[in-house]
Amino acid sequence: MAYGIYVHIPFCRKKCAYCDFPSQAGTKVQMADYTAALCQEMRERGPEIAAYGPAATAYIGGGTPTALPISLLSRVLLTLKAVVPFSPEAEVTVEVNPGTVDLEYLTALHTLGVTRLSVGAQSFEERFLARIGRIHTVQGIRDTVRWARAAGFTDVGLDLMYGLPGQTIEDVRRSVETAMDLAPTHISVYGLTVEEGTPFAAEEAAGTLDLPTEEETEAMYDYLTDILPRCGFVRYEIANFARPGFMSRHNFSYWTDVPYVGFGAAAHGYWDGRRTANEPDAARYIAVIKRGESPAREEEPPTRKHRMEEFCFLALRTVRGIDRRQFAAAFGCSLESIYSTVVQQLAAQGLVETSEGYIRLTKRGMKFGNVAFRAFLLDEDV
Ligand code: SF4
Known part of the structure; x- marks a missing residue:
């Protein structure tokens, strides 16, 4: 049976102004405790999953997986590979945020069998990166892609955002042009949404969030969905574009009813026709695992x-x-x-x-x- 594995790392260096994902700034001790709990969850569920044969894909996402020191992320990958067999052509993706890695870090990921990097670039203009609270710079994106190539990665994707405060279609155009200079294999485009409880929601309530108008945002979307195919990217999902042969097989499986296992705090799973959600809070997740209990809560069986x-x-x-x-x-x-x-x-x-x-x-x-x-x-x- 073809299936995928998702592993959630709930740490980020700093919270971005628009983000409501399950992530937090973590101390070294929390990261070490979390890694130990995560590896224990994998070891406990490994035999049941391995019985279904080799995994086709794995995706280490977050948060920022590369917020973990490489020693801890290595332990996660080594444990995963020890408890679950992988098919020889398996796709193994790690989400990477610029500003958290260097050549040595990425070389270690490549050596550990990671096949694909998804780089959270978001924009190629410093003022937008600063405005949305990212920790990185444009040079940081360039360095990350350069190090990825030097480490041996051929499959390197970029995430781009549009509809950012103060952004115009010209800004989006410039970001795409710069992105193309880095020759990514994959591009995901995300329109900013203002989520409850985020700093941007507070700014919106105060009337200080200078979002583009609906028409302007729509024009950015039209531009992106038009230019990326013209640059040789095949659109394979609403927000995802890939060079031929570089589609994210893991993401595609989510949309095509393929089962997947979720490990880690807040990770979702779809296995044996049942959907599960792990305890979302990282500290509670660690405590649950330490008590020897399962962190998975089965969701109401769908009708x-x-x-x-x-x-x-x-x-x-x-x-x-x-x-x-x-x-x-x-x-x-x-x-x-x-x-x-x-x-x-x-x-x-x-x-x-x-x-x-x-x-x-x-x-x-x-x-x-x-x-x-x-x-x-x-x-x-x-
Ligand atoms: S890096 Fe990603 S997950 Fe972390 S705070 Fe920013 S948007 Fe959220």
Whole structure:
């Protein structure tokens, strides 16, 4: 059975102004305790998972995994590989934030079998990096990519943000041009959203958050989704673009109903058809593991209606779209028997297109994805 593994590292050097992810600045002791707990969780669940055969992908995310000293992140990777077999062509990604690594650190990751780096660049202008509270500089991004290449990595992706306070489409254009100079294999683009409880939410409430207008943000999105394919990147999901052959297989599996195991605080899993969420608080996670208990809380078993909706939402995020045969195999009925009116209406609005095997969002549908996703919500149990 193909499956993936997600490992969460909940530490960051400093909290960014827009971030509501489960992460915190950690002391050396907390990081060491967390690593010990994480490795214990892996060792305890390893045999059950290994029984399903080799893992196809692993993704070490956060937070900032590279906020851990390399000695601790090495222990995480070595433990993972010791308890779970990996297929020879497995994709192993580590999220890297500039300002937390050097050549030696990245060389160690490469030696440990990491195949792919996802670099949180976000912008190539100092004033935006400072405005959103990132710890790094533009030179820091350049150095990180240079060291990654020198360490032996051929697959290096960049994350870019748009819709930042004070940002114009010209700024986004300049960031993309600079990004292209670094020849990334993958680009993820994220529009800023103001999340409750963040410094940006407080600024918004005080009327001091100078966000671009909706039209300006939309123009940035249009620019990005237009220019990246022209630069040779294939769009394979709403927010993800890759050079041919460099799609993130791990992320793609989330959208295509592939099981995955989650290790660490706040990690989610999808295994044996059940969804689980680990204790989100890092200190409580450590305490739970120390007591010898499982940190996983099983989520309410989803209804059939819920599973169908989720199956469609996730698959629609990809350019491949909903696989009719996979839907029929999962639910024992055809997609048309449930969604024929919805598909016809969305097709009439130019939001989806259909082929024999798939139903997918058009380019316009990707832009107005929320309209399409809402249409896939079912009124009653099926
Ligand atoms: S580096 Fe990422 S996870 Fe950490 S605070 Fe910033 S946005 Fe959040």
